[in-house]
Amino acid sequence: MKKLILICAPVSSRSGYGAHARDLVSSFIEHDDKYDVKIQDVRWGDCPRDALKEDNPNHKKMMDCFLQGPTLERQPDAYIDIRIPHEFETHGKFNIGITAGVETDAVSHKWLESCNKMDLVIVPSEHSKQGFVQTVYDKMENLPDGSQKKVGEMRLEKPMEVLFEGASEDIYKPLTKDEIDSDFFDMLNNKVPERFAFLFVGQWTKGGYGEDRKDIFRLIKLFYETFANQKKQPALILKTNGATFSTLDKEDVLSKINGIKDMFPKGIKLPNVYLLHGDLSDTEINYLYNHPKVKCMVSLTHGEGFGRPLLEATMTGLPVIASGWSGHLDFLDRDLSMLLNGQMVQIPNSMVWENVLIAESRWFQIDEKTSSSAMRFAYDNENSIKSKAKTLMHQNRKTFTLNNMSKKLNDVVHKHLDGQGLFPSQVKLNLPKLSKANSNSTKQPAVKLPKLKKVVEEV
Numbered sequence: 001m002k003k004l005i006l007i008c009a010p011v012s013s014r015s016g017y018g019a020h021a022r023d024l025v026s027s028f029i030e031h032d033d034k035y036d037v038k039i040q041d042v043r044w045g046d047c048p049r050d051a052l053k054e055d056n057p058n059h060k061k062m063m064d065c066f067l068q069g070p071t072l073e074r075q076p077d078a079y080i081d082i083r084i085p086h087e088f089e090t091h092g093k094f095n096i097g098i099t100a101g102v103e104t105d106a107v108s109h110k111w112l113e114s115c116n117k118m119d120l121v122i123v124p125s126e127h128s129k130q131g132f133v134q135t136v137y138d139k140m141e142n143l144p145d146g147s148q149k150k151v152g153e154m155r156l157e158k159p160m161e162v163l164f165e166g167a168s169e170d171i172y173k174p175l176t177k178d179e180i181d182s183d184f185f186d187m188l189n190n191k192v193p194e195r196f197a198f199l200f201v202g203q204w205t206k207g208g209y210g211e212d213r214k215d216i217f218r219l220i221k222l223f224y225e226t227f228a229n230q231k232k233q234p235a236l237i238l239k240t241n242g243a244t245f246s247t248l249d250k251e252d253v254l255s256k257i258n259g260i261k262d263m264f265p266k267g268i269k270l271p272n273v274y275l276l277h278g279d280l281s282d283t284e285i286n287y288l289y290n291h292p293k294v295k296c297m298v299s300l301t302h303g304e305g306f307g308r309p310l311l312e313a314t315m316t317g318l319p320v321i322a323s324g325w326s327g328h329l330d331f332l333d334r335d336l337s338m339l340l341n342g343q344m345v346q347i348p349n350s351m352v353w354e355n356v357l358i359a360e361s362r363w364f365q366i367d368e369k370t371s372s373s374a375m376r377f378a379y380d381n382e383n384s385i386k387s388k389a390k391t392l393m394h395q396n397r398k399t400f401t402l403n404n405m406s407k408k409l410n411d412v413v414h415k416h417l418d419g420q421g422l423f424p425s426q427v428k429l430n431l432p433k434l435s436k437a438n439s440n441s442t443k444q445p446a447v448k449l450p451k452l453k454k455v456v457e458e459v
Helices: 016-030 057-064 109-115 126-133 182-191 216-227 247-261 282-290 308-315 368-380 382-399 402-419
Strands: 003-009 035-041 078-082 094-098 120-123 137-142 148-154 160-162 197-201 235-239 273-276 294-299 320-323 338-340 342-346 362-366
Touching (some): 003 016, 016 078, 016 402, 109 126, 120 126, 126 160, 182 282, 197 216, 216 235, 216 247, 216 368, 235 282, 282 294, 282 308, 294 308, 294 368, 294 382, 320 368, 362 368, 368 382
Parallel strands (some): 003 035, 003 078, 078 094, 094 120, 120 160, 197 235, 197 294, 235 273, 294 320, 320 338
Antiparallel strands (some): 137 148, 342 362
């Protein structure tokens, strides 16, 4: 009998979590000889929920697994919750929580409590794992005199495995100019007259200057400062949006960019920043990474649970400049990419988020002088950085693939479920040789039983 697996995840969401959830769900569906998969599709913030397309065979398989009602005929053998930890629930005989974790250096006590309800927790990077493992809270007891006494500690008690977010090597791959869709090629070629363009890919989250998680405000300002009044200037392409792809969202992003530009005196010649807003398919994103005018990916992020777009870029051979801290260090080699120095700073009050980002936690802030020098070096040494990026590409295409992720996921889940007896193992049965029976004897041979130890039942 197949094992019933119920997966709760934002499968239909156009978001980073949604993309990761679809990869994980596809992996379970591929093993349909083992699993009977049911999906409880949930929302992810305000992100659109139209990522699944009926004409996509993989998407159709997922949609066919959606629960049609609130109940199942029997309890799932395994329940898998792909959300942030304080949303984790337990409905299965074995419960697995899968989360990107946290971008900062510590997690909330609520997250630890929620993870300790699960039987297994899976995160995408060593950085994310350390955020859980290294966070410890004192358990305090109130005394009659008003003081407090430490009575214990709260820490992660359940097993945690690291499973990277794989990138499809069939989608994210190097292309020649002729392999890029001609309309897409011409669109970008005509919009961006500069020969060299830096590229940023990511969501523009809430917060003012230095406060948004990807630090896009600082990136734009630093780009302006680095190449202001230069005779030859590169461009910066921002593939970004807020919570949606609406016209209002686009106008809001443009307003932010213009606000940064207005910080500079009118007489200064500033390089151009281009906004690429709206929904692009995975194939179109790969066109973007491979466009001849896109020479380098750049991110000044405060922290990443993994950093999916950065991995995708390396799979195409695109050079990368990124913050020298957090999840993407699992796949960004220090010698083959440009990792920026900086310091750990306490997160701003505006970013404190109940049960998610705690006020005491810290994240990374890049050193602006180092970052400016890195962008200038990339602009002046295009061939050098491209050569190293190709070496990194070959490394990552052997390791951080979607197929390898799927294989490791199956191994991890099977290992833990097998330990619970949910996956019966086939064991060879060796029977003893029997002596020839004496047909004249009616006496039964004696059976010798072993002595049993007394067992005291714990209550």
